[in-house]
Amino acid sequence: MDNTPTFPATKPQTLGILGAGVWGRTLGQLVTQNGHRVEYWSRSGDRSLEEIVTEANILLSAVSMKGVASVLSQVTALGLAPDTIIVTATKGLDPQTTATAAQLWQQAFPARPVVVLAGPNLSKEIQQGLPAATVVASNDEGAASLVQAVFSSSNFRVYTNPDPLGVELGGTLKNVMAIASGVCDGLQLGTNAKAALLTRGLTEIIRIGTHWGAQMETFYGLSGLGDLLATCNSPLSRNYQVGYQLAQGKTLAEILPDLEGTAEGVNTTQVLIQRAKTLQISVPISYQVHQLLEGKITPKDAVEALMLRDIKPE
Ligand SMILES: NC(=O)C1=CN([C@@H]2O[C@H](COP(=O)(O)OP(=O)(O)OC[C@H]3O[C@@H](n4cnc5c(N)ncnc54)[C@H](OP(=O)(O)O)[C@@H]3O)[C@@H](O)[C@H]2O)C=CC1
Numbered sequence: 001m002d003n004t005p006t007f008p009a010t011k012p013q014t015l016g017i018l019g020a021g022v023w024g025r026t027l028g029q030l031v032t033q034n035g036h037r038v039e040y041w042s043r044s045g046d047r048s049l050e051e052i053v054t055e056a057n058i059l060l061s062a063v064s065m066k067g068v069a070s071v072l073s074q075v076t077a078l079g080l081a082p083d084t085i086i087v088t089a090t091k092g093l094d095p096q097t098t099a100t101a102a103q104l105w106q107q108a109f110p111a112r113p114v115v116v117l118a119g120p121n122l123s124k125e126i127q128q129g130l131p132a133a134t135v136v137a138s139n140d141e142g143a144a145s146l147v148q149a150v151f152s153s154s155n156f157r158v159y160t161n162p163d164p165l166g167v168e169l170g171g172t173l174k175n176v177m178a179i180a181s182g183v184c185d186g187l188q189l190g191t192n193a194k195a196a197l198l199t200r201g202l203t204e205i206i207r208i209g210t211h212w213g214a215q216m217e218t219f220y221g222l223s224g225l226g227d228l229l230a231t232c233n234s235p236l237s238r239n240y241q242v243g244y245q246l247a248q249g250k251t252l253a254e255i256l257p258d259l260e261g262t263a264e265g266v267n268t269t270q271v272l273i274q275r276a277k278t279l280q281i282s283v284p285i286s287y288q289v290h291q292l293l294e295g296k297i298t299p300k301d302a303v304e305a306l307m308l309r310d311i312k313p314e
């Protein structure tokens with residue numbers, strides 16, 4: 001029996017990748033290896049956004065959250081070809097609206113398929129060709145299947161999912177818990193503490209996500225638990241690095257300039273607390289991370305505050 005893996009055949013696609021940062025270039029590397037054409041757009045690049053948008057069958061945004069609204073308004077002004085599919089790989093919350101990136105893209109292009117790509121995807125490991133898996137989620141099954149075919153390879157196993165909000169929130173909210181995990185390891189609190197933190201952190205993510213309208217089961221998948229485990233247990237994670245260095249006594253102003261790329265969890269925490277307060281959702285771990293990022297408490301204060309909360313059933 002021939003064990004050569006067979007992947008869904010798809011004719012060569014042209015991907016326009018917005019945001020030639022760490023993740024954009026890593027994703028571009030994956031699809032180039034699969035025989036597809038990639039054109040990058042970056043503010044410092046030599047290709048115009050119009051050129052990239054015009055040529056793309058698939059327009060993939062790997063822009064960090066702080067830039068999504070600006071890029072989106074430029075793309076909206078240009079317009080898209082009728083059959084262009086939008087993929088968003090951003091893991092963040094918009095500071096102005098608290099919306100996710102996919103929600104902003106879908107609001108701007110209501111009749112067009114929007115696919116969310118998220119999973120346990122530390123870029124450096126993927127750049128080394130190490131095996132990984134991810135999820136592509138959309139309300140449009142055909143669009144998700146096409147993106148699945150474009151990215152699938154022997155090193156990158158891609159699953160589809162019909163809950164784009166749950167997939168995106170899993171990847172977004174885990175970054176808050178990654179900061180907390182970095183603090184946990186930076187204070188050398190041990191494996192028991194880390195296990196308790198991740199377990200309660202997943203509960204908090206599910207509470208927020210289902211309140212937001214996502215499906216509970218999505219958070220037990222690759223984009224939820226999977227990405228939580230990868231990000232919270234790796235010094236490759238920028239968000240983990242933020243927490244670890246805060247535990248060592250550094251300030252955010254000292255930490256952020258030295259990071260490679262963007263630690264989305266800093267902005268996500270700020271926006272999440274704002275939204276949780278309005279909606280009165282209990283987010284004890286996120287709240288302590290916020291207090292820490294604001295410089296209002298020390299890492300040890302945060303741990304003590306969580307341990308001394310009123311006792312309750314699990
Ligand atoms: N790195 C990783 O391991 C992973 C990252 N992600 C997510 O991908 C997203 C990007 O992360 P990452 O690539 O690491 O971050 P980087 O900081 O390396 O890249 C961010 C990109 O966003 C672009 N950008 C930022 N602001 C603007 C703006 N105002 N206008 C236009 N472009 C802008 C930058 O463009 P320019 O080049 O023009 O400056 C840059 O290409 C984040 O949401 C992250 O959570 C998801 C999975 C893995």
Ligand SMILES: O=C(CO)COP(=O)(O)O
Nearest residue numbers: 119120121122237238239
């Ligand atoms: O999203 C990621 C892994 O899935 C990358 O995590 P960081 O943004 O914390 O580096």
